[in-house]
Amino acid sequence: MKKIIIIGAGVAGLSAGIYALKNGFGCEIYEQNTYSGGECTAWYRKGYTIDGAISWLTGIKKNTKIFDTWKEVGAFQTRDIVKSDIFAVIHGETDLVWYRDLDKLKKELLRVSPIDGEEIERLIKMLGILQHFEMPAGKPIDMMDYNEKKAFMNVMMRVFGTLGDICAKTTEEYCTCFKSNLIKRALLSFAFKDNLCQGVLITLASLAGGHIGWIKGGSKQLTDNMRKTFIGLGGKLFCKSRVQEIVIIDGTAQGIILANGRKLSADYVIPACDLYITMKKLLKAQYRDSVLDDFYTQKGYHTSSICQVTFGVNCDLSKYENKNIFLFEQEEIAGETIDSCCFTHYCDEKGFAPKGKSVVKTGLTVYDYRNWEDLSSEAYQRKKEEIREAYQRMLYKFFPETRNKIEMVDITTPLTYERFCGAYQGAYMAFMLTKETNKVSHSGVIKGISNMNLAGQWLSALGGLPDAVISGKNAVMRICAQEHLQFQGVQ
Numbered sequence: 001m002k003k004i005i006i007i008g009a010g011v012a013g014l015s016a017g018i019y020a021l022k023n024g025f026g027c028e029i030y031e032q033n034t035y036s037g038g039e040c041t042a043w044y045r046k047g048y049t050i051d052g053a054i055s056w057l058t059g060i061k062k063n064t065k066i067f068d069t070w071k072e073v074g075a076f077q078t079r080d081i082v083k084s085d086i087f088a089v090i091h092g093e094t095d096l097v098w099y100r101d102l103d104k105l106k107k108e109l110l111r112v113s114p115i116d117g118e119e120i121e122r123l124i125k126m127l128g129i130l131q132h133f134e135m136p137a138g139k140p141i142d143m144m145d146y147n148e149k150k151a152f153m154n155v156m157m158r159v160f161g162t163l164g165d166i167c168a169k170t171t172e173e174y175c176t177c178f179k180s181n182l183i184k185r186a187l188l189s190f191a192f193k194d195n196l197c198q199g200v201l202i203t204l205a206s207l208a209g210g211h212i213g214w215i216k217g218g219s220k221q222l223t224d225n226m227r228k229t230f231i232g233l234g235g236k237l238f239c240k241s242r243v244q245e246i247v248i249i250d251g252t253a254q255g256i257i258l259a260n261g262r263k264l265s266a267d268y269v270i271p272a273c274d275l276y277i278t279m280k281k282l283l284k285a286q287y288r289d290s291v292l293d294d295f296y297t298q299k300g301y302h303t304s305s306i307c308q309v310t311f312g313v314n315c316d317l318s319k320y321e322n323k324n325i326f327l328f329e330q331e332e333i334a335g336e337t338i339d340s341c342c343f344t345h346y347c348d349e350k351g352f353a354p355k356g357k358s359v360v361k362t363g364l365t366v367y368d369y370r371n372w373e374d375l376s377s378e379a380y381q382r383k384k385e386e387i388r389e390a391y392q393r394m395l396y397k398f399f400p401e402t403r404n405k406i407e408m409v410d411i412t413t414p415l416t417y418e419r420f421c422g423a424y425q426g427a428y429m430a431f432m433l434t435k436e437t438n439k440v441s442h443s444g445v446i447k448g449i450s451n452m453n454l455a456g457q458w459l460s461a462l463g464g465l466p467d468a469v470i471s472g473k474n475a476v477m478r479i480c481a482q483e484h485l486q487f488q489g490v491q
Contacts, residue, residue, distance in 0.1 A: 007278075054218055100207050216349070246452065251448055252450045315358060440461040
């Protein structure tokens, strides 16, 4: 039995560990924190559960390869899938309900703006075609044979053919097609304005096609399930075990060195932590890669983070839809300019708040990490207080029954993600989907290093949990190919 060491027990690391065990390898995961899950986690304050990751999960539609992948790693049970009929309610000059069902959505958009009838028809038609698109979760393209590559490219051509000239437009550029200010701002509230609009269109189509939804228990339940699967298969998880270095001898990864100086040997190493940490710290910045180097040196590679603000309130907000987006005049908060905010409550999750109370989450998107670099402790606390005051004011305005009912406030910042997860620039996703990053895809193999396969969301544009779980599977698939083993799992 050959041994694989994995660095990081987030979704990518746990996925790699599970597939390693399913394919007959011995496996150990080393995690710097006291618990597994990485950025996909939750925590508790004053009787309230604060979900730190999932807004919605992609890959919950049966008979798709990404669904089968989630099921193979034990992420959830089918009975735990929740699909809401309403994605969000957008509150502007009037209310716009964004339905999952495309017929209902079309009627709602036409009600709001009959003058946009032609563009609404075009949008609904695109979403109708794109809803059948499945996230690629089989073989990675570099492992496909000729016929598999041809079939894959045909699928991708159909997707981008559906989008046509819209494919190269940013969300902001696409929104100019609509005369209705409410529809424009609704679409912009779903995405970053300078991202390619194909991202938000595929997301909305996935919503319509039943590919995305919520998992009961949220982020921590999902990663706890994966951890139990890993350990149940015989895997060994070592928390509070920070890795200091990957041992490379004669171009071959042969193990790791922990922060306490302990050296551990392995036949293969899978770094599933933040990519910047792997390249710059664990590998001592000694290896170059034509794709990965661009991530940190070229224009167009932008990250985003969030200051997540969660309130525990002594009142029941279940009469509202789960997700409410409020539009308003532009204002500046902590160096960022905003004109909308999204409040999500978790009243359907009975264990997230004490009976009769609610936990509600919102947050400030951070486009400019420089606003948070090199802050003194006093300046950092002032910035957090500014954010708390701003979103508490909005909470009282949009949910008047919460006034003077706040029992708990929790704020995370880009520095929180950086400190606890090692996340590059505090990012919770990979790079934004721009013209420069649109075709970013990496095999996870670094030239000059054998027996090491990268895993994690940073290997493709946008990233996220589906990319993470797929990347863990792909890393083991490549090891199986090297060992001339038939891979056991989704292909």
